[in-house]
Amino acid sequence: MVLNTQFSEEKTFLEKVKSFDFVLLITVFLIGVISCFAMYSTDGGEFKYHTNSHILKFSIFFVMFMIFSFIRIRTWYTLAYTFYLIILLMLVYVMFFGISAQGSQRWVNLYFLNLQPSELMKIAIIVCFARFYHRVQSEDVNKLRNFFEPIILLVLPIYLVISQPDLGTSILIACSGLAVIWLAGIKARYFIYSFLTLLVCAPFVISILKPYQKNRILSFFDPERDPLGAGYQIIQSKIAVGSGGLYGKGYLKGTQSYLDYLPEKHTDFIFTLFSEEFGFLGSLILLILYFVMLLRILIIGYGSKSYFAKFYCFGFASAVFLYIAVNMSMVLGLLPIVGSPLPIMSYGGSALLSTMIGFSIVMSCRIYNKEMIA
Template sequence: MNAPLTTKFYRPQYDRSFSFASKLLRVNWLFVLACCALAGIGYAALYSAAGGHGQPYATPQIERFFASLLLMIAIAMIDIRIIAKCAWPLYGLGIVLLIAVWKFGHVGLGAKRWLDVGGVHVQPSELMKLFLALALASWFQRATHERVGNPLFLIPPVLAILVPAALILKEPNLGTAVITMAIGGSVLLGAGVRWWKFAIVIALVAIIAPYAYSHLHGYQKERILTFLHPGRDPLGAGYNIIQSKIALGSGGMWGQGFLHGTQNQLNFLPEKQTDFVFTIIAEEFGFAGSIVLLGVLFSMVMMAIYTALRCRHQFGRLAALGIATNLFLYCFVNLAMVMGLIPVGGVPLPLVSYGGSALTAVMLGFGVLMSIHVHRDVEFAVSEE
């Protein structure tokens, strides 16, 4: 079960006879429809967050979505073998952008996470998660079972995970750094790295956790303390999660009705257009509406995993696994955060929360996923080592 799914070495070759029309027919349009449904739910939530107005959240967000949707379809038309060839250059670009954030980044809410490019704020850490998945998939595409079992062979991919994670942690952005490492871990696991090696890493993390806690930023420690004892500061650090739980519970089975959520309309909900957007849906559409949203998200994760399972080449399988892991962790962390199950970490709900960088990065990943689906049966020509 831990063995990699291929034992050959490959280099890209391109089949020019694969027509544009045939590629369009092979796109997973059910997944595209799910993306549109999710964006529609997000539009309704952001429209309500602004008190029944398209500005400043809903209209810009839906405009960005449709632009990103076209970009997603365009990426789906690109031969996956070309994307594989660009994997490590993209990874290098991501590292450069993260270093640029460290040196020249825009400060917001006490953290350097954005680059100001022509008046537009770009968050390279969101792009880095995709680039890392592609780079690791490219590395293990060329690996035999024997090489995967060699600890020396694993040093470069492990460093490839730790370097961006460290740069993201420096911003500071603990939530995204943890997700980045989890994406890397999922690709390593899918490539056939043995379970016991992960057990050693987990044990080491447990050992250094107390030391790491002492070096966290003050606000990060406060988030952990608030998670453990939300009532210790109900009007300060604990305010967000307390109001979130009130909104979640007040929706009942069917909700209070669109534009009639009291916590939302009376502005009790914190960061309701970004991190806590799910609370608007739960309050106004109730448990039933929440289940619909969760159903759409679950179906998208399962379709991403299905793409990984159906793909004939190792690069596509591992890249799709990394993208599916990213989508799942986006959803899990955000939903668990607003329910008070984990500390607040500033992770948005994909295609629902307001924010251009996260939306664009997610849609780029979906574009690669669709390219994998379209080109799932292509072959990478065998090359000599």
């Protein structure tokens, strides 16, 4: 029976194309188009470096997304650990030979692209965990022997990323992994225990944080503490969003970003710019697009037969949701400033690449949804 399902339902190319989730495809494309417009605005209404580069990258990666969608889900399953290992090695490589910028060493020079392996790790960890839990019986999930492996798999990349240092990404990697662990059925109380332990450890953790990280956390609780320093970004971002109003200031008319009051408007604060120019209604539309996108991922996961696909889709949806939620909460002043890009919208090749690979795996789950994996 298992064998049957594996081989008898081979689809033709056309059937595969037809079985694409076009809603997902279109929402991703729409968000991508919006991101290109937003990028054009950050460049002050001109085709400058960021706009051109973003459009180029988005086009390439979007095509790549569609091509990679034809990779069998079995192949992903088979290569899961290898994928994880390659990225982990890249993180180790970065530790010694990476390119540094703004005080942290995060990038591998690939000549056409400065790759940030930590971004790819966000996907790799999900794929890896999905494979791990695919094999584990639900009764055995809470057994001690099944604890060590995932924890080691999780702690290794987190350690490497934190030491870059990149607090934001490491938190997101941790959360992505934890999301899969949760789905696998680890008892809720273990999460509560860990959370409490974390709270107890928090003071020690804070003591080893870099001064700028401490400042960011402190200034989150009181942005006025240092209005020209760490709190500046939060204040200016809130002013930009708040002054947008219902309809926004109009495309290319966001004064906060146009006059450079907004920091890092290409990357982490792209939503601020969008929200300033398009107002509450525009932001709502963007949120709905994201919501639809996530919903489609969940539906694909729900419709998949294999646990691997389910774990992956649910885990990926949770992770993407987390990126969105963390980024938006951050720019709206609900969370401290941690470097975390908004999926698809933010400028940054690695993040876009990793997101698009993520989507192609989801799409692969959709195309090969009947495929069972032993």
